Amino acid sequence: MRKYEAMFIFTPELEEEKRNSVFDKMKGIIESNGSIEDIDEWGMRKLAYEINDYKEGYYIVVNFESEKEVIDEMERVSRITDEIIRHMVIKDEQ
Template structure:
């Protein structure tokens, strides 16, 4: 299993309950073939530039271990989700 870090930005105008459901959905995708090490919710932050006419986004960072297929499935789900503004998945190398 490899170590990964994913950061995604959700629309800031979501209600808290919707936001929790989205985060749990992505946690569930990871937990099918991996394990979550840490979830860090930064909350609403100002974006560097407007995205979809929004100036703020809700930032979430997750560290996890998983098989190589999990990031592909995560990426697919991020792309089809209407509430995700941006996402980035990074493979963390052991040193």
């Protein structure tokens, strides 16, 4: 298994309950064949540039270990989930 870091940016008007529900789905994908090491909620931040008419977003960063298949599924689900306006997964070289 490899170590990864994922960042999710959620729409700013999303209610906490709905955001947690969507994020729980992402955690479930990771935990299906991996383990979460750390979750860091950055909260509401201003975006570097406007995305789909949004100037702010709610940031969550996750450090985890998993197989490559988990990354593919997580990216697929992130692309089709309207509540996530951006996502990024990088391999942690530490």
